[in-house]
Amino acid sequence: MAGVLLLVLAGCGTSNAQDSSITIGSQGSDLQIWEHIAKSKQAKDAGLNINVKEITDGTQLNKATTEGQVDVNAFQSWAYYKAYNKENPNGKLAALGTTYLEPLGIYSKKFKKIDQIKDGSTVAIANNPANTSRGLELLQAAGLIKLKKDFGALGNLKDITSNPKHLKFKEIDDTTGPRVLNDVDVVLISNTVALDGGLHVLTDSIYHEKLDQSTKDNVNILAVASKDKNNSTYKKLVKLYHDKDIQSYIKKKYYGTKIEVNKPLSYLDD
Structure with a gap:
């Protein structure tokens, strides 16, 4: 027992x-x-x-x-x-x-400031839904485009209502961001990918997300x-x-x- x-x-x-x-x-x-x-x-x-x-x-x-x-x-x-x-x-x-x-960042080897981005520049943006919408919202926050009022988490390029600089968009695999920096004018790169590519979002990006209600x-x-x-x-x-x-x-x-x-x-x- x-x-x-x-x-x-x-x-x-x-x-x-x-x-x-x-x-x-x-x-x-x-x-x-x-x-x-x-x-x-x-x-x-x-x-x-x-x-x-x-x-x-x-x-x-x-x-x-x-x-x-x-x-x-x-x-x-x-x-x-x-x-x-x-x-x-x-x-x-x-x-x-x-x-x-x-923070998601906007990077460029051609421009040092957002307001220097020229008319007709090509912007590389992630081709997966979550990061596409996030990237578009960052471009709007930077004053480069305007989106539909009801723009949501699954929004896409078709939801752009104003593009005064006539930006051209190139959708890429978001893991390739650092590698295409020399090929396009502007690239949106997530922080993990940026770090892997030797980039620091707080010092190397020309614009990045801030912690507030919009993010x-x-x-x-x-x-x-x-x-x-x-x-x-x-x-x-x-x-x-x-x-x-x-x-x-x-x-x-x-x-x-x-x-x-x-x-x-x-x-x-x-």
């Missing part, structure tokens, strides 16, 4: 250990950040046993989260999250909290399956991400280009 009791207790102990572990799905620089966090003293002090799993396709990563292969994911913007939920009403996600804004849709979040939105253990990850020592590491590692956004989710809904 004593032996059976010990086996039962041992089994319960193993179950609890498994329950306390969290699998985070991620990709790119976010994957690197969470691998660092998983090994950190801060994670240990918080009692979190974090496993990091790489899934490079965003849609598959979200599906893996709703299907339980991943507990929490860290890779997507608020806009991407909203678009995914709209397209997948039977497998919705819930946001846990905000993490950062990684709130581009703030990155942690996301879970909707059934887990109130999971108190998962919510600890948000606080862990914003720990001052973790933030110090991120700032140094990515040269200050991942701008911390530590705000309530209501900030994104407003």
